[in-house]
Amino acid sequence: MCEVCGCGDPNLTGPGHVHGAPAHGAGATSIEVHASLLADNDHQAQHLREHFLEERVLALNIMGSPGSGKTALLEATASALRGRLRLAAVSGDLATALDAERLARAGVTSGPITTGSACHLDAAMVHHALHDERLGAAARACDVFFIENVGNLVCPAIYDLGQRANIVVLSVTEGVDKPLKYPVMFRKADLVVLSKVDLLPHLPGVSIAALRENLARVMPSARALEVSATTGAGIAEFIAWLDERRLK
Numbered sequence: 001m002c003e004v005c006g007c008g009d010p011n012l013t014g015p016g017h018v019h020g021a022p023a024h025g026a027g028a029t030s031i032e033v034h035a036s037l038l039a040d041n042d043h044q045a046q047h048l049r050e051h052f053l054e055e056r057v058l059a060l061n062i063m064g065s066p067g068s069g070k071t072a073l074l075e076a077t078a079s080a081l082r083g084r085l086r087l088a089a090v091s092g093d094l095a096t097a098l099d100a101e102r103l104a105r106a107g108v109t110s111g112p113i114t115t116g117s118a119c120h121l122d123a124a125m126v127h128h129a130l131h132d133e134r135l136g137a138a139a140r141a142c143d144v145f146f147i148e149n150v151g152n153l154v155c156p157a158i159y160d161l162g163q164r165a166n167i168v169v170l171s172v173t174e175g176v177d178k179p180l181k182y183p184v185m186f187r188k189a190d191l192v193v194l195s196k197v198d199l200l201p202h203l204p205g206v207s208i209a210a211l212r213e214n215l216a217r218v219m220p221s222a223r224a225l226e227v228s229a230t231t232g233a234g235i236a237e238f239i240a241w242l243d244e245r246r247l248k
Helices: 026-054 070-081 098-105 123-129 133-141 183-187 197-202 208-218 235-245
Strands: 058-064 087-093 109-114 144-148 165-171 191-195 224-226
Touching (some): 026 058, 058 070, 224 235
Parallel strands (some): 087 109
8 A cells, every 4th residue: 555645545546536425524524634735746846847947947757657668668769750859758667676777777977866765756755866966967957857757547647746738658568458447647747658559460359440449539639659669660740749849
């Protein structure tokens, strides 16, 4: 269970979801505490957003399941850019700095955020990470700042991190039903990256058409790119999407 948001605890309720009448006021207290946490987070996120805007940095929240290909997407992007854009990142993980180390080897100035048991990043974690002198300087000077969230299709969508846009990485190996099963995540997405498309020939019953149809059912304005970090397919289109949103 996440000790921060209480997911998995039937005595705590998420924002907008009340699971029956509260017993002796306990449910009401849980909702109030959660609302207070989100209000504090939103205040911190606005502080981050102001800094990103002031420095003309495109901050992006990268979300998706464990193993969906979030880190691989950023590695392939850095390789294809060949230094044309200055990139920096933080990578959230419960217990390791492995993803941040991968990004560093790819030429992205990066740092880890080790959450312990929290299943998502929040604005305070990102703000604290940027107090690191090296990472903070890189984040202020970069063109694109990637916030690679903890692998999870639920809680990360709830927390504002001061980002300009949300990207959800969805591997074709996860099946076509994920947008329908986790609609909040996809409703919050500005872009869905359909990753590992090179594996489609080995996935009977999985089609891009079906994925796009399900995305259209839950996203206000569905936009998806088909990408393979292995072959490089779609990376140029992803970079073009980044360029469209940069503060020039």
